[in-house]
C-alpha cells in the first residue's frame with residue numbers, strides 16, 4: 063500500500079498527490095512514469111512523475127480527473143492509501159547537451175513539462191517555458207515553472223490571461239528571432255503535432271512525450287503501439303519520449319479514441335452509482 067502524504071487541488075479538474083514510494087523516488091528520472099491502481103479492482107492508470115524527493119522518499123503525480131479512474135483517484139485524501147504504484151517505467155528523457163531550450167506544456171501537460179524544465183535549468187541550460195491553457199481559471203504551476211526557467215510565457219486560447227492564442231504562436235515568434243537547439247512539447251496530441259510542424263523547417267530537435275493507451279506498461283500487451291519513423295514502437299518501453307518529426311500523430315489520435323464509448327459508459331455508471 064502507498065500512503066498519500068500531501069494533496070493539492072490545482073484547479074477544478076487537476077489534483078497533485080504526493081505519495082510515499084521510497085524505492086521509486088530513489089531511481090526515478092525526468093520523463094519516467096508510474097502506473098497506479100487506486101484499489102484492488104482499479105484500472106491501471108499511467109501518470110508521469112511530476113516531482114520527486116529522494117531524501118523524503120516521495121513522488122508527486124499531477125493528473126486531470128478526466129474519466130472513471132482519475133475521478134476516483136481525485137477523491138483520495140491525505141492519509142489514505144492507494145493499492146499499487148509501479149515504477150519508474152519508461153526511458154528517462156535524453157536531453158543531450160543543449161545550449162538553449164524551449165519547453166512547452168499544454169494544460170495538464172505542464173505537470174509533465176515541469177520536471178523537464180527543472181532538469182534543464184539545473185543543468186545550466188538557457189530554458190524558456192511556454193505554458194498554454196484554455197483560459198485563466200485552469201492555469202497551473204505558474205510559480206513553479208517561473209522558478210525553473212529564464213523566460214516564462216503563458217498563453218490562453220481566449221486571452222483571459224497571458225498572451226492570447228496558442229503556444230505555437232509564441233514558439234514561431236521565438237524561433238524566428240533566435241536559435242534554439244532543443245524543443246520539448248507535452249500536451250494534447252494535436253498541440254504536439256503542431257509544435258513538431260513549427261520546428262520542422264529549422265530542423266530543431268523536438269522531443270514529444272506520447273500518451274497512448276497503456277495497460278501493462280512493460281511491452282507485453284501492445285496497447286501502446288505507436289509508429290515512429292515508419293517503425294512500430296511501444297511507448298511504455300521505447301518511450302514515452304520520441305522524435306516529434308517522426309511520429310505518426312494521426313494514428314495516435316485514432317488509437318486514443320478507440321474506447322470513447324466504453325469510457326463514456328463507465329462515467330455514466332459512476333454518476334448513477336453516486337446518485
Ligand SMILES: Cc1cc2nc3c(=O)[nH]c(=O)nc-3n(C[C@H](O)[C@H](O)[C@H](O)COP(=O)(O)OP(=O)(O)OC[C@H]3O[C@@H](n4cnc5c(N)ncnc54)[C@H](O)[C@@H]3O)c2cc1C
Pocket residue numbers: 095105106107108109110111123124125126127128129130131132133170173174272273274275276277302318319322325326
Ligand atoms: C506515459 C503516460 C503518462 C501520463 N501522464 C499523465 C499525467 O501526468 N497526468 C495526467 O493527467 N494524465 C496522464 N496520462 C493520461 C492518463 O493516464 C489518462 O488520463 C487516464 O488513464 C484516464 O483514465 P480514466 O479512467 O480517468 O479516463 P477514461 O474515461 O478511461 O479515459 C479518458 C482518456 O484518457 C486516456 N486513457 C484512458 N485509459 C488510459 C490508459 N490506460 N492509458 C493511457 N491513457 C488512457 C484516453 O485518451 C481516454 O480518452 C498519461 C498517459 C500516459 C500513457
Ligand code: FES
Pocket residue numbers: 275276277278279280281282283284285286287296297298299
Ligand atoms: S502498455 Fe502494453 S505494450 Fe506498452
